[in-house]
Amino acid sequence: MATKELNVSLDAEGFLTDPNQWTPEIAEAMAEEEGIAPLTERHWKVINWVREEAARTGEFPSLRAISKRSGVDTKELYELFPKGPARKIARCAGYPKPKGCI
Amino acid sequence: MKRLLILGGGTAGTMVANRLVHELDMNEWHITVVDQDEIHYYQPGFLFIPFGTYGKADVMRPKRDFLPREVEVIISEVRLIEPEKNLVHLVKENRTLRYDYLIIATGSRIAPEETPGLMEDEWRKSIFDFYTPDGAVALHRFLRTWQGGRLVVNVAEMPIKCPVAPLEFLFLADAYFHDRGMRDRVEIVYATPLSGAFTKPIASQQLGDLLEQKNIQLITDFNIASVDVDKKAIVSYDDQRVEFDLLVSIPTNMGSEVIARSGMGDDLNFVPTDKHTLKARDYDNIFVLGDATNLPSSKAGSVAHFQVDVFIENFLRYIDGLELLPTFDGHANCFIESGHGKGFLIDFNYDVEPLPGMFPMPGIGPFSLLRESRINHWGKMMFRWVYWHILLKGREMPIPAQMSMAGKWQR
Numbered sequence: 466m467a468t469k470e471l472n473v474s475l476d477a478e479g480f481l482t483d484p485n486q487w488t489p490e491i492a493e494a495m496a497e498e499e500g501i502a503p504l505t506e507r508h509w510k511v512i513n514w515v516r517e518e519a520a521r522t523g524e525f526p527s528l529r530a531i532s533k534r535s536g537v538d539t540k541e542l543y544e545l546f547p548k549g550p551a552r553k554i555a556r557c558a559g560y561p562k563p564k565g566c567i
Numbered sequence: 568m569k570r571l572l573i574l575g576g577g578t579a580g581t582m583v584a585n586r587l588v589h590e591l592d593m594n595e596w597h598i599t600v601v602d603q604d605e606i607h608y609y610q611p612g613f614l615f616i617p618f619g620t621y622g623k624a625d626v627m628r629p630k631r632d633f634l635p636r637e638v639e640v641i642i643s644e645v646r647l648i649e650p651e652k653n654l655v656h657l658v659k660e661n662r663t664l665r666y667d668y669l670i671i672a673t674g675s676r677i678a679p680e681e682t683p684g685l686m687e688d689e690w691r692k693s694i695f696d697f698y699t700p701d702g703a704v705a706l707h708r709f710l711r712t713w714q715g716g717r718l719v720v721n722v723a724e725m726p727i728k729c730p731v732a733p734l735e736f737l738f739l740a741d742a743y744f745h746d747r748g749m750r751d752r753v754e755i756v757y758a759t760p761l762s763g764a765f766t767k768p769i770a771s772q773q774l775g776d777l778l779e780q781k782n783i784q785l786i787t788d789f790n791i792a793s794v795d796v797d798k799k800a801i802v803s804y805d806d807q808r809v810e811f812d813l814l815v816s817i818p819t820n821m822g823s824e825v826i827a828r829s830g831m832g833d834d835l836n837f838v839p840t841d842k843h844t845l846k847a848r849d850y851d852n853i854f855v856l857g858d859a860t861n862l863p864s865s866k867a868g869s870v871a872h873f874q875v876d877v878f879i880e881n882f883l884r885y886i887d888g889l890e891l892l893p894t895f896d897g898h899a900n901c902f903i904e905s906g907h908g909k910g911f912l913i914d915f916n917y918d919v920e921p922l923p924g925m926f927p928m929p930g931i932g933p934f935s936l937l938r939e940s941r942i943n944h945w946g947k948m949m950f951r952w953v954y955w956h957i958l959l960k961g962r963e964m965p966i967p968a969q970m971s972m973a974g975k976w977q978r
Contacts, residue, residue, distance in 0.1 A: 529724070540804055
């Protein structure tokens, strides 16, 4: 299913505008558009950790934080979410595009 | 006596100490500044050392000369902060200091040890940094006799102190090799983890165009995993390889170790800080200024200056029992050297990206925003004097703390 058919609000780049609207189906749909479907248990480990961490701290975690504490290291993050893991993880986890630092 | 303790006597710590002695009643307040280093470095000057424009002596002064007479200065490493007990333990003489209010201004440092291979056999032989005085001097020595080859400038990961410095280094390197008649023997490559030359779209476009004009190759989305020391290549997490003869690295930047030891930092040892009030997120009598914060603003002296302006006003309210105002807007103002006696100036905050225009007087300038000019370069060169004599001393600067849209051209 394409994300456009999910009846949720997306920004111009296809990121969910409200993380509360997220469902596992959305993650699958996003993964398909990113070319990384189907999501494996390792993908889910990252997505679930990121959602918990973001809910706990109020901020989307950095890639460094994810690699240090999610149980999936940087090398594997690049294998699971190739070419810009932070961006792809945010999209699948239903968060807005991570703001680059100034 | 109320006790105010400032950890760090760098740009932010020195500015705030100078301002506080004027604003607080010094019969009621005891202010202490702790720093591990007696020397104050003019960090924006490091960039010029590799090209011989400045020497090490040009960027060094004794810290004590810039701190007000009224404050106690202790030169010591900090062993531990115990925020629940309002105590700071020093290494020197095992002293313990109690505080009513604490200002953390411990800055950020490069951490080349975070990238495997960076600090091994080639460190300071064909791999250099210019974020430390010793690194910049070593690079200068290397460049004096270099015959040319492939120069790769790499940013390990964001955030870094002074995010425009890598670009300035590239522009100055291009000019330097031109002036020495060897530009045709040097290939210049910029490998960055960002998706463009800079973080903000309009500036990224302009600066990216300039890289192209200067024949500097841009490799984006490059996240370094390690250095292959034997084959002299940097290797990314997704196995891209970029070979070098000379690697100038901007290593991972991290906050002070004492922040980690005290359990007060994030994954990079930066202290979680309120974006708009500069109060430490988890502590009500601790404020964080300068590079030590985790804020999504630039780690730069201008930002520290604007933070101090906002902080002073807020702190005076706070000690009188008033609430903090959310007045810090992430304002930054940076000169960007572009080589051959020219430069750019950018002015931006959390919400507004760098835009073209004139600064600080709308329509008049004298500085032009986001456009190359000679006067911007002279602004940067004069800034060293301004830094030592006006900025650090906490004297009035003709630039408001909050960013202004006046003089900027909106699209």
